Every structure is written in structure tokens, then in C-alpha cells.
Amino acid sequence: MDRQSLKTRIHTWLAENRESLTTFLQHVVQADSTQGNEKQAQQIVAERLHEMGLDVDVWEPDGNELKKHPYFYSPREQFSGSPNVVGVWKGSGGGRSIILNGHIDVVPAGDREQWEDDPFSGKIEDGKMYGRGATDMKGGNVALLAAVQCLRELGVSLKGDVIFQSVIEEESGGSGTLAAVLRGYKADAALIPEPTGMKIFPKQQGSMWFRITVKGRSAHGGTRYQGVSAIEKALQISEAIRKLEKERNDRIDDPLYDGIPIPIPINIGKIQGGDWPSSVPDLVVLEGRMGVAPEEKMEDARAELARCLEQAAEQDAWMKEHPPRLEWFGARWVPGSIDLEHAFMNVLTESYRDVMQADPVVEASPWGTDGGLLTQAGSTPSVVFGPGVTSMAHFPNEYIELDRVFECAEVVANTLIKWCGLED
């Protein structure tokens, strides 16, 4: 079977199997896999891997082991009922191996009233499938699965191993992928189909969550001039953070971030303070997410925010005496990057061109992914490329365009052949 005819057969197979693969994606989307509820969706995935003849490994990560690892973060330490699933297609030898890593967990549906349908409807309309997780990232996962299934059913034999991973916990700090790394799964490269809108992200932004506690002094609202409003101080802090964000982003000269308005944003996502309308509020808590540049060290970014708060406090008589308190809590995503000249980048880019008849857009990711962990804990250089779109991730009425899923599957199938090598 020559490469050219195989390329055609892949295209044809995906077209012919589009309906059944779409139904399969629908089942996966319909299975609510918010944190703690991943089991049903994972069973669907594991069953399909079995049917495809892969060696399937299903296990519940051991929180006691995981929590010893410096990169562990999760709001929980107990994963019973939340299995990881890995399917291994062993190559014949002599080829390069690949990890195909997608997370099965989805963020909560949020305010149901903002959804036109049930958040887990899987409804298909105008070529789009709707549901929480459709774009982030079940559409991507099924694109990977479709690529593998296609090659299996076409009777292709590869030299390198293909390791398909359906992991938990990506949305809460990556302990699913960390567990897979600690179980020994490593490869020569990894592909993560997070919603890049078919762009290729060789560099992945890290991120971490912070909490800032700002003090004021209470007083009766009628004599508010005798108190110090923690809300007003929090506003000053918020402005200082906005300036720091600008400084940090002005420094970014990586061409991969060209055209991205704020490459590494600092987002204040939550504010809470005061407990009585007619009292001057004496405490405000801000919570947010700080982006970390792909080649930046987490600790350097942390130190920079700490310094920013110190400087803001220095300029204010009250905060000088009552400095805001900074904590790092909750989720954390390690940044990652692959050399732009890495062989896997070439293979993926070529495959994209072959299938899409256009040059891919190569950018840096606006968010953290499990790619940081794969790179830094698993020594597996990682690239992010997927069919979903960032603007739909975590949104009400999340959807995935089905055409993109199948285009992605086709690019990935061709990538596997070139990367892992075809056994003649």
C-alpha cells in the first residue's frame, strides 16, 4: 500500500464512517463527565478501545502516591469512581512512539438558564454538536480515536507505539495525566487535541491561581471617612495588576504570540467583600488566574506578582501598614514548549498541509494544558492541535463543528503514519 493511496483511503474511510463516529461522539458528550462523574464516559471510551483491539489499561489513580509528587494539584486526593483509561497499540518496532492525550473531564455546566438545551443534550444542528465538553475536548478526543480506528480498520501496521490516553482532572490541575506519567507512559512526542481551532500550538502557556486578601477598616457608612474601604483598596490592587499584566505582556516578543491581544493574561475571576451595605467593608478577597509564559518559571511569575503587590502597598499609606496578602491555591498548569524545529512539528505541519491544502497557523496557547506535565514530568515533547475553538470552551451552549472533528482526525491519521512509520 503506497502512501498516496493510503492517504486517499483514510479520507474515504472517514467519510464513510462519519455517521457512526458522530453517534459515538454524541454518546461521549451525553455522558456528563464533570469532576467525580467521569466513569460512564470512560467506560464508553474503554469499550471502543477494546473493540479496536488495543491493550486497554483502566485504573483509578492513587491519591496517596500522587500527592507526593511536586507537580500534583487537585482539590481532591481520592479518585475512586474516576478512572483513567489508556489504550496501547504496540508498534512492530523501530519507529517513533506517540502519546495521544485527551481529557475526559468537563467543567460544570454553570447557569442552566443560559443554555438553550440540556447541557448534555448532544444535539446536532447545522453541522454542530452541542453540549458541555463538546469543544473542550471530547470532539478532539474522538478525532484522535477516529484516526486510530481508521488506521486499524484499514489494516495499517505501524513501527512505533501509539498510546491513546483518556485522562481525568485536566480542568483541576492535571492529576490524571500526572498519574499516567507515573504509571510509566512516555513517548517520543505527544499530541493534545485541546480546542485550538485547528491551529498548531507548540508552546503552551502555564497558569496558576492566586488569592489576594485586602484589608480595610470598618466604620459606619454615614461616616465612611472614618473607615478605610477594602473595596477601594481592592480597586487599587486591581489596577496594579492590570499594569503588571501590561508590563509582562509587553516583554513577550515571541512571534507565536503575534495577533494575540494579551498573550499571558492575569484574570481576576472572583471578588467578594464586605458584609453590610451601610458599613465600610474591612475585607475583600480577590481570586484569579495568572498566565505563565511557555519558557517562564512558575516561581519567577509568582515572585513578580508578589513584588507588584508590595509596590502597590508601598504607595498607599494604609496598605503600607496593612499589606495585602497573596496566596497561591487551587489549580496550577505547568507551561510547556517544543522546539519549533522538532521533527514532530515538521510531521504535523506537513500532514496538515497535505490534508487541508493550506499552511497551518502556528501560535502559542492562551491557556495551560496537560502538555506542560507531559513535557516536564514525562519528558515527552508535546504539541496541542484540536478541532474545537477556545471561545466555546467553558461557555454556555458549547458546541463543536463536526467538519473540524473529521478534518482533525484525517490530519492525525496521516501524522501517525509519518511519525510512527509504516511497516511495509
Next chain:
Amino acid sequence: MDRQSLKTRIHTWLAENRESLTTFLQHVVQADSTQGNEKQAQQIVAERLHEMGLDVDVWEPDGNELKKHPYFYSPREQFSGSPNVVGVWKGSGGGRSIILNGHIDVVPAGDREQWEDDPFSGKIEDGKMYGRGATDMKGGNVALLAAVQCLRELGVSLKGDVIFQSVIEEESGGSGTLAAVLRGYKADAALIPEPTGMKIFPKQQGSMWFRITVKGRSAHGGTRYQGVSAIEKALQISEAIRKLEKERNDRIDDPLYDGIPIPIPINIGKIQGGDWPSSVPDLVVLEGRMGVAPEEKMEDARAELARCLEQAAEQDAWMKEHPPRLEWFGARWVPGSIDLEHAFMNVLTESYRDVMQADPVVEASPWGTDGGLLTQAGSTPSVVFGPGVTSMAHFPNEYIELDRVFECAEVVANTLIKWCGLED
């Protein structure tokens, strides 16, 4: 008994009974009487009124009746477990009656870490008693009680009625005083011992609570530029309110407000928004208190804030399409004022001079009191005069100076004699 010797005997009685009255105040302060928890403190007061031989009326206001009244405002409509207490000392006839009105409810203690002792410790140190409500206004209530007890124990007989009221809900809109008005308690004048720092406040600022809901648009924090932060919009609103406050206060030329930095403040007391550190917050709610000038109409003040928000929204592309929503909710204190030449003002001022050997400071109140309701719903002209200090009200480590409590008691005892008239 001539007036001069009675004046001396009042002074002596208060000095001799200072210790037991201080202990009584301590018990009242130690009884946490935040909203919904007033019962224990009210029982202590009612018991003392019984001991003094007054006709005691204890009742739980009927929310169903109250809520029909146009001046009713409370976050609740159910007052079971939260009784009002009134003690009536019936005069012999032919004299002017007086209402002595103090609220038993206290605002929440707030951040406990800012308190050196338990917020309900009642600790005495350096002539000060500490505790939430000590200054606002249990110290004042007990000063009134001490004045009445003093006259009773000295065997004084008055011509006019003395109606002592220990009411709930002042901190939440005055439904305790409204209930007392509706129960039929009216008088020729009222004295309210809110913390004026021994100043006399013939004009009482009104106030009302507002809630502003600011919308944003959610997005992933890593692409925050695709969303609209409701926190940032709330900051703009906060700045617009600061400007409005300045405009409104620049207009105040009443000499009673001379020396008060911000006569009618607008306080933002509470902020809450966003629900995930790495999402752009799509909703922020601000709650606050707007001061209303003594002669201003509540509806004019309301219209002014509404206009301010409209103008702020006009200047912002997002808010123009998604204007902030303004609601008036919860507490509301009607402004009130008594004629500076009213006979009760003369009596109180004279008594002050007699006792304190100095002219009283006459100012306008920086906050709303139940005096507005007494005046406007109860046709009872009201003056505010008390031993606490505004700067301690709603503060951590709130305290009252005990010397002021007894000075106030002495001024009030002499006021009662002159106002109600001594039966020969």
C-alpha cells in the same frame, strides 16, 4: 423638693449607683443582639423596666401588618423571637410627654480577627466598655434607663408620660420603631441616644440601601480579552458614584454640617462577583447606602443615583448595551428634622448647659436614625443625643466611654423634669 436640690440628688444618685448600672450595661452588651437574636437582651431590659415599676409591653411585631405600611423596610417579614419592649411611666397629667427611643439590635461583629477580645466581651478597661453595640447604642439605651430609674428611685413624680422604647430593627430600616408607632405610641417629643458624642443633632440624615447589578460577558481567563469583566465595569461604576457623592456634598451649605468631611456619604459596603478564578466574571453585585440630606426627598436622591448610573453607562460601549441595574432594597431611614427653635431643643440645650457647664455642639447627623420615622410616621418631633461616638459605631473593638454614659443620663434626667414637668 426644689429643682436645685433635685438636680444635686440626681447627680449624687448616679454617682452612687454607677457600679450597678455599669454591671447592668455589661449584661446588655454581652447579650449578642444581632438581627434575629434580640430576645435575650430584650428580656434583660424588660426585667429592669418591671423592677422599676413601669407598665411593660413586650410584643413581637406582626410582619403582615407592618408590610402594608409605606415606610416599612426590612430584609425579613417575620419577627418571631425578636420582640419590641416598651415601658410606660404614666404621668399625673397636664405635662408634655416624651418617647425615649433606643434600638437593641446591633450590626454583625465583622472580621473577628480585628477584635482584640470577643466582640461581646463587655470588657472594661481605662473607663471604656468594649463590645459590639456598646456605642451603637446600648450605652445610650442604658443612659436613658438610668435617668428614668434615678427619677423613680428619688420618688419624683412627673406630669407628662415617659415612654421608654427598646426597639429592634433600627439597623435594618426601623421596623421596630414603626411597629411601636403603629401600636399607638406617640409623644410630644422624642429623644434618641444614638452615638452623637454628646452633640445634639436636631437634623437627621436619611439613608437608603441600593443594589447595583453589573453585567459582563464570561470567557476563559486565558483569553480574557474575549470576555468583558464585570469586576472592571463595577470599578467604573464605583468611580462614578464617588463623583456623584462629591457633587451632592458640594451642594450642602447647612451650617449644621460645617466640619463634617462628607455630610451625606454614599457607601459601597458589599461587593460580590464571579465564580471561578480562571473565568472572566459575568456578574458583579454592589450593595451600599446612600445618605439623604435632612430636607431632601428620598425620591429625588434615588433619581440622582439612577441618573448617575445612566450617564456612566452612556460613556461605555459595553454598558450602553448592558446598563447596570439599580434596585432599592432593605433598609431605609427617612430623614427628619426638628425646628431649631422647638421648645424641646431649648429644654435639652438648657439641661446640657446645667450639667456639662458648657454649650452643646449642635450639628446634623451623619446617619439616618429612627427619628425620621418617629417624626414622619409618628408625628413626634425627634432629637438625637447620645454618649457614644460615631467613629466607634460598626467598628471592630467598639467601645463606649462610661463617663459619657453617666453624663448623658444626668442630662436626660434633668431634661425629663423640665420637659414633662414636676408634680409638686
